[in-house]
Amino acid sequence: MTARVHPVAGIIAALARAVSGVQVRRVGDKPSGSQSIYFANHTSHLDFVVLWSALPSEVRARTRPVAAKDYWSTGIKLFLAQSVFRAVLVDRKRIASQEAGEIRPHAGAFAVIDQMAEALGETDSLIIFPEGTRGSGETVAPFRSGLFHLAKKRPQVELVPVYLENLNRILPKGEILPVPLVSLLTFGPPLRVGETEDKNAFLERARAAVCDLRRKKEV
């Protein structure tokens, strides 16, 4: 399947790189370049656009962000999400009502996992933010379980940890105008779920893999 790249995509990627001044750093083994799930800390609306724009264009063409349906559901945002980013829009309310015990897993979180697995297909990659929501940037919140279930369902896909630094300063939660500082994006070495690894152990290991990429101040 050839990836459908919207003509606007290149412009948006260039703009995102300019505003975020993103510098890309790689730690450890280079990912094989096959199908990947990029999972990152989440502090800003710019996060996925910047991560997406930092990928080489041929990888970017087959990488889709997983985003919240409630946020990306109207007007230009819907156009961008559907046509430019080919976003996988998931229903956060479904997950919440399942967790509250109102509906059964098959209608809630598991349906979302199926949706993501289907989106991966045979060639595509995903960008996900397992914290589920944006944080302040000081700490990385515990991961939701979707990453684990998805990884179990598609064990051949590489899980690539990513740490995004300074985007919370460029466009923090609650602001609409960006301050164009320089951001740093670090790709870490890929990981996989162990055969016998349990959910909580894996999620904690994945979270630690993201936190480890935080640049140490060399004072």
Add this chain to the structure above:
Amino acid sequence: MDLLPTVGMEGTRDFASGMRDAKLFWLFGGVLALLVVATLVGWLMRRSAKTDAARAVTDNLNARTRAWWKMSAIFAATLLVGRAGTLALFGLLSLLALREYVTLVPTRRGDHRTLFWSFFIITPLQYYLVAIGWYGFFSILIPVFAFVFVPTRIALAGDTEHFLERAAKIQFGLMICAYCLSHAPALLILQIPGFAGHNARLLLFLVLIDQMSDVLQYVWGKLLGRHKIAPAVSPNKTWEGFLGGVLTATLLGAGLWWATPFTPWQAAGMSFVICLLGFAGGLVMSGIKRDAGVKDFGAVIEGHGGILDRIDSLCFAAPIFFHLVRYFFVA
């Protein structure tokens, strides 16, 4: 707003006079000759380098030379476009320098709006005021108006943690990156009797002496450097490099008197001041970098680091040179 068309027309006139200014082209020719010599020397050094360490040093040197070609070409092109082009270039440099500075200096969530003002209102306004030649306003916009505005805006945001440090850091960034640097293109608006239409040469003189002072201090330091000046702040600055660089750059400046409104002795004195302040600027910005625990402000210029690493000396030299010229040579 009837000022704008005037600026536009002056811009065209600058362009025409810039193209006809033979002495400006002699200066460009000199820079070109320096670049050719540096490229040849670098090429010969790379060929004769035997050890890995020597190859690493010459590779870095050649990367710096390549970057000098690009920077010189951009600067020469904007000088020829005239006042508008030069102001646009320096305005952009101010924004990029401020970006590197704020990235390095910790700010808090409550500073977001103040930073937005700094980038998108205060800095452009500073350059607009320089562009329309309103000396009385551009010389106080940041030291007076921004000085009052910045802490007020931070206070309104309601976060008092490290309040004084945050206000001081933002004000310092605006002073260095926007205010000080804007005095370099402000040389273009000075009205010097008998020098009308040639101010581009004065700006080129400042930038050339300032940057050559950096280069010559580096070269002398590499050749003879033994005694460190401030090892805790900047390990590469030595007395030998400092004295050799300042003296040779001052001699170079004296030799370029014919392109300026100065006599040879005055040109030497001005160059000496530019060199000393350039050194001070580099030292102060090194102090900030050490405090933040980094070597460079960025990595956008190959071999040099960030924009602010390249122009730190200019930030200190430009306002003092501007005021010396204004006090002694403007009628």
